[in-house]
Amino acid sequence: MMDADSLLTALASDGETLADTADGHLDRPVPSCPEWNIAGLVAHVGRVHGWVRAVIAAGGERPDTRGSAAPDDLAALVGWYRDGLTQLVAALSVDPETPAWTFSSAAPDNVGWWRRRQALETAVHRWDAQAAAAESAAADPIEAELAVEGIDELLTDFVPGFLSSRPVAGLTGTLHLHATDTPGEWWLDFDAPGLATRREHAKADTAVRGPASSLYLWLWNRLTLDAAGLQVFGRSETVEAWGSVRI
DSSP: OOOHHHHHHHHHHHHHHHHHHHTTOTTSBOTTSTTOBHHHHHHHHHHHHHHHHHHHHTTTSOOSOOOOOOOSOGGGHHHHHHHHHHHHHHHHOSOTTSBOOOSOTTSOSBHHHHHHHHHHHHHHHHHHHHHHHOSSSOOOOOOHHHHHHHHHHIIIIIHHHHHHHSOOTTOOSEEEEEESSSSOEEEEETTSTTOEEESSOOOOSEEEEEOHHHHHHHHTTSSOHHHHTOEEEEOHHHHHHHTTOOO
8 A cells, every 4th residue: 555645746747647648639639538638627727626625624624615716718727727736745745544534435534545546546637638739759657556546446446336336237247357567456246236356366258357557447447458558358248348437
């Protein structure tokens, strides 16, 4: 597991890279988020950062705000985003055990959870921006340890609730995920109530293995199996059905 300081460092680094990438490419469409161009992506991340600052400031209560509005002037957008990122890093630079409301029933209500959530949110959208702006160069992978944190979060905080409200046809049986470049293995049972997930090596109906970043981006439906360079063993129905998990 990444320590709290490393998560904060990752947030600041990926956040700045997102801004650097966006500068000069604001009109580029974002294939992984087709409702946005890069300007819309930056505005979204900046609003999320503002909302999380309000969450931290509320001291454990749920804030009554959606975050600060992005400027209408595109020339001011990246600067507004950078200022908000700096303020977010400062707001999160308190004791990780400091109380803070979270939206996950499986999460501890503290600042530490938000450090991880914002590091991951920003890393994925940094990848989105780089993939959109790239002409010949590919987007940088998500750092392996951070990607492992992201897989843990996705399988614990997001997927169970999604599947309980929107079951996906064909997503049955068991699945084993195996990161090949850093410690990280997960076993999932889609037939168990609420989705049973264990972080372990175990035999499954289907197995997917590859670098942690590739696994994470595939799980978020950012990359296809082929584009991610992942190996699949066992039943193909499960990995095909995963494409309908859109959180």
